[in-house]
Amino acid sequence: MPEQSNDYRVVVFGAGGVGKSSLVLRFVKGTFRDTYIPTVEDTYRQVISCDKSVCTLQITDTTGSHQFPAMQRLGFSAAA
Numbered sequence: 001m002p003e004q005s006n007d008y009r010v011v012v013f014g015a016g017g018v019g020k021s022s023l024v025l026r027f028v029k030g031t032f033r034d035t036y037i038p039t040v041e042d043t044y045r046q047v048i049s050c051d052k053s054v055c056t057l058q059i060t061d062t063t064g065s066h067q068f069p070a071m072q073r074l075g076f077s078a079a080a
Contacts, residue, residue, distance in 0.1 A: 006050075006053055006054075006055045006056070007055075007056045007058065008055060008056070008057050008058070009057075009058045009060070010057055010058070010059045010060070011059075011060045011062060012024055012059065012060065012061050012062060013062055014064055015064050016038065016063070016064025017036050017064060018064065020039070020061055020062070020064065021033060021037070021039050021042070021061050022034065024042075024044060024059055024061045027046065027059075028044045028046050028059065038063070038064075039061055039062070039063055039064070040063055041060065041061065041062055041063060042060075042061040043058065043059065043060050043061070044057075044058075044059045044061070045057065045058055045059075046059060
């Protein structure tokens with residue numbers, strides 16, 4: 001019997017410069033970026049094992065800018 005696949009969407013929000021991208025890159029690629037490079041928006045896919053199932057995470061790393069609240073609303077609706 002094939003393993004069940006589950007897809008999840010994760011959106012990472014937070015203030016600019018706090019390390020959202022560094023943490024996402026550490027999780028997805030195993031690297032850590034210690035310099036600040038402003039993010040507009042990046043999307044990653046990561047396949048993990050969870051409770052004897054295969055789960056696919058679609059991770060959206062958002063901008064930390066509060067200047068664009070419309071982008072935050074789009075991020076929420078895209079993740080729903």
